[in-house]
Amino acid sequence: MKKIYILFLFVLSGLTLTAQTKNQVIENMIKEANDNSQLERLGHEMLDVIGPRLVGTPQMKNAHDWAVKKFKSWGISAKNEKWGEWRGWERGITHIDMVYPRIQSLRGTQLAWNPSTSDKGVTAELVVLPTVSNKAEFEKWLPSVKGKFVMVSMNQPTGRPDYNWEEFATEESFEKMKKERAAQTRAWRENMTNTGYNGRSIIKALEDAGAVGIVQSRWSRGFGVNKIFSARTKKIPTVDLELEDYGLLYRLVEYGDKPQIKVVAKSKELGKVPTFNTIAEIKGTEKPDEYVILSAHFDSWDGATGATDNGTGSMIMMEAARILKKYYPNPKRTIIVGLWGSEEQGLNGSRAFVEDHPEIVKGVQALFNQDNGTGRVVRLSGQGFLHAYDYLGRWLAAVPRDITKHIETTFPGSPGGGGSDYASFVAAGAPAFSLSSLSWAYWNYTWHTNRDTYDKIVFDDVRNNVILTAILTYMASEDPKTTSRERIVLPVNSRTGKQREWPKPRSPRRVGGMN
Incomplete structure (x- = not known):
C-alpha cells in the first residue's frame, strides 16, 4: 500500500507540474504578445x-x-x-488628367497587369456606352469608339454610402434614392445584355474596335473607396477612377462637353x-x-x-x-x-x-x-x-x-x-x-x-x-490525442434535392496570367 501511495503521489505531482508548466508557457506568451x-x-x-x-x-x-x-x-x-x-509585371507611375474642357488632375490608377503606355501617354476624348435595344444596334455604334477612351461603368446616382443617407436623409428621401438606384442598376444590366456582351467580354470588343483606353470605376459603397483588380486589355491602358472624378467625366460626356483626358500608365513586362x-x-x-x-x-x-x-x-x-x-x-x-x-x-x-x-x-x-x-x-x-x-x-x-x-x-x-x-x-x-x-x-x-x-x-x-x-x-x-477526421453526413440541398458532398481537392493554376 505504501508503494502504491508513493506512486500515486508521484503521478499526481507530475500532473501538477505539467499543469504548472503549461500555465507558465501560456502566461509567458501572453506577456510577450502584449509587452x-x-x-x-x-x-x-x-x-x-x-x-x-x-x-x-x-x-x-x-x-x-x-x-x-x-x-x-x-x-x-x-x-x-x-x-x-x-x-511577371511591375507597376509604374500612373497620371490621369482631364485636359479639356479644363485642366484637372484626376484620382485613379492603372489596374494590375495593365499594358504600359509610352512616356508621352495617351490623350483622347471620352465616350460612354450607348443605350441599345439589341446587339445589331451596338455593333453599328462600335466603330465610333476608334481613337477614344470608353467609360464602361455605370455612373453612380450618389457618392454617399447608405449609412450616411440613413443618418441624415428623411426616410422618404432615402427610400426614393434606393428605388431609383435599383431601377438604374437593372436598366444598366439589361442594356449590357442587349449589347450581346458582358462586363468582361465587352472590353475585348472595344479594344478590337480601336478604342485607345478603358476607363472604369468600381465603387465600393464607401467614401473614397474603389475595388482594384486586373486589366483585361492586351495593348491599351485600363484605369480605374474614383467615383467623384468618374461622375464628373460622365456628366461632361452626357451634356455634350466632349471631355478629353491624358493617361500615362507606365509598367514593365518581366516575362x-x-x-x-x-x-x-x-x-x-x-x-x-x-x-x-x-x-x-x-x-x-x-x-x-x-x-x-x-x-x-x-x-x-x-x-x-x-x-x-x-x-x-x-x-x-x-x-x-x-x-x-x-x-x-x-x-x-x-x-x-x-x-x-x-x-x-x-x-x-x-x-x-x-x-x-x-x-x-x-x-x-x-x-x-x-x-x-x-x-x-x-x-x-x-x-x-x-x-x-x-x-x-x-x-x-x-x-x-x-x-x-x-x-x-x-x-x-x-x-x-x-x-x-x-x-x-x-x-x-x-x-x-x-x-x-x-x-x-x-x-x-x-x-x-x-x-x-x-x-x-x-x-x-x-494534446496527447490525435484529432479525429470523422466527417458529418452532409444535409440534402433544398434547391437540388440531392445530398451535399464534401468539397473535392482542386489542382492549382501553376502557370498564370500568360494570355
Whole structure:
C-alpha cells in the first residue's frame, strides 16, 4: 500500500507540474504578445517598405525573401518553395488628367497587369456606352469608339454610402434614392445584355474596335473607396477612377462637353517568373510527422498595400511563430507556418502545397487560418468535422476569457468550399479552421480596395488574435490525442434535392496570367 501511495503521489505531482508548466508557457506568451509586440514593425516593413504583393511582381518576391530572413532572425528554419510560374509585371507611375474642357488632375490608377503606355501617354476624348435595344444596334455604334477612351461603368446616382443617407436623409428621401438606384442598376444590366456582351467580354470588343483606353470605376459603397483588380486589355491602358472624378467625366460626356483626358500608365513586362510559398518550420520533438499549421495568404491585390487582406493575417502567423519559438522552442508536434502565394487568383499556393505534400496533409493535427481583416476573431466553425468540439473546446479553454468571450463557435459546422486557404486543406480531409474576424467595414472599405493601408490596422485586435493563435497552436501540439477526421453526413440541398458532398481537392493554376 505504501508503494502504491508513493506512486500515486508521484503521478499526481507530475500532473501538477505539467499543469504548472503549461500555465507558465501560456502566461509567458501572453506577456510577450502584449509587452514586446513586433506587429507594428512587421506591418511597417511589409506594407510601407515592400508594399503590395501582387503575384508575379518583384514586390511579391521581395516579401517572400524578407519573411525568410525574418524567420531566420528568430531562429526559425524557413525557405521559399516554388510551386508555379506567373506573368511577371511591375507597376509604374500612373497620371490621369482631364485636359479639356479644363485642366484637372484626376484620382485613379492603372489596374494590375495593365499594358504600359509610352512616356508621352495617351490623350483622347471620352465616350460612354450607348443605350441599345439589341446587339445589331451596338455593333453599328462600335466603330465610333476608334481613337477614344470608353467609360464602361455605370455612373453612380450618389457618392454617399447608405449609412450616411440613413443618418441624415428623411426616410422618404432615402427610400426614393434606393428605388431609383435599383431601377438604374437593372436598366444598366439589361442594356449590357442587349449589347450581346458582358462586363468582361465587352472590353475585348472595344479594344478590337480601336478604342485607345478603358476607363472604369468600381465603387465600393464607401467614401473614397474603389475595388482594384486586373486589366483585361492586351495593348491599351485600363484605369480605374474614383467615383467623384468618374461622375464628373460622365456628366461632361452626357451634356455634350466632349471631355478629353491624358493617361500615362507606365509598367514593365518581366516575362515568366517563378511563384512561391514561404514555409517556416519549428521541428517537433516527440511527433515530428504530425503538424500544426499556421496559415495565411501572403499575396494581395495592388490598389493599396494589402494591409487587411492579408497583411494582418500574415503578421499574426509570423508573430505567433516568433513567440512560440521563444517560449515553446521544442514542440511536441512540428509547427509549420505557411504564407501562401496567389490566393487571390484561386487559392493557388495552398492548393499546390496540398498537392505537393500529401505526407504533411496526412499528418495535420490542426490548421489555423486568418484572412478576413484586422478585427478580433469572432467566429470559429468546426468545418464539418464531427468531433471538432472535443478538441477545439479543450484548446479554447486555455485561452483567456477576455478573448474567447467574443468568439461564437459553430459545431460541427459545414466544410468550407473556398474563400480562403483553409478550404484547400479541408477538401483534402485535414482539420483546418478559419479564425474569422470582426468586420471593421472590411467588405466596403478595405477588401481589394485602394484604401487597404497600414492605418486601417487595429493593432489591439490583431494582438488578441496573435495570443489566440499561439495558444491554440501550443495546445494542439501538446494534446496527447490525435484529432479525429470523422466527417458529418452532409444535409440534402433544398434547391437540388440531392445530398451535399464534401468539397473535392482542386489542382492549382501553376502557370498564370500568360494570355
